[in-house]
Amino acid sequence: MSSLAGCPLCETPGGAVVFEGHGFRVVRAQEPNLPAFWRLIWTAHAREFSDLPAADRHRVVDALVCIEEVVRARLQPTKVNIASLGNVVPHLHWHVIARFDWDTHFPSPVWCEAQRAPDADRLAQLSARCDQADALIAQALAAAQPDQTAF
């Protein structure tokens, strides 16, 4: 199916759109304490990663790596987390999150309880660099994927 009535990721962007095309969109999650948090959302409603044909799966993974490479180069995170969970919203989406040893949740996953209070100064600096990363991610994805058929 291409879209599912009532599915939040069929009916809303799921974040601030950074790139759209080639069967998916990349958004930045609007998490004030975790600004370096991107999502790749498959446009059509699919439940599991294995529901996609192999070529589409490789396209998704190449895009995740493209995001990771920009994030590593621009933000120098302690670690990058990549995950497709979907227990609450079972529409295929991947999280790419740059983690820092000072962030509110490190080393726990971002979905668990916070470990410490936010560091306002570092968050402000990181947020500004994430805005720059957004533009670079959009450029890199557009350059890597000049059109849908030749991807």
Add this chain to the structure above:
Amino acid sequence: MSSLAGCPLCETPGGAVVFEGHGFRVVRAQEPNLPAFWRLIWTAHAREFSDLPAADRHRVVDALVCIEEVVRARLQPTKVNIASLGNVVPHLHWHVIARFDWDTHFPSPVWCEAQRAPDADRLAQLSARCDQADALIAQALAAAQPDQTAF
């Protein structure tokens, strides 16, 4: 580097080995309340997924999907979770976890707080089916990857 002194995933299997070859091993995590929990661990010490060449990344993803397909067919989970975090052990590994709406943590990620007590009867049934799934995963990975160079 091929291995790192002091790295738990360089020095220990990281679970019960289900398959080994082609640059990685698949293990089953020894989590009594979450038996349907596999890990794909890259053999050589690598930190981030983007440290791997594209061919190796695609090989990893094809193997993850292979595991997911066996898991979906044999266990009919509510949802499959796939994740590479590594905040605590930064040696590249991917979790593939079959989730059930009755499991201790659903819908939370398995790393967060439990939501309910374990269901002993369902866990016993699931564990037996996971043992069967182990064998099928090993077969499927071996069949999909007849040798290291031709993968």
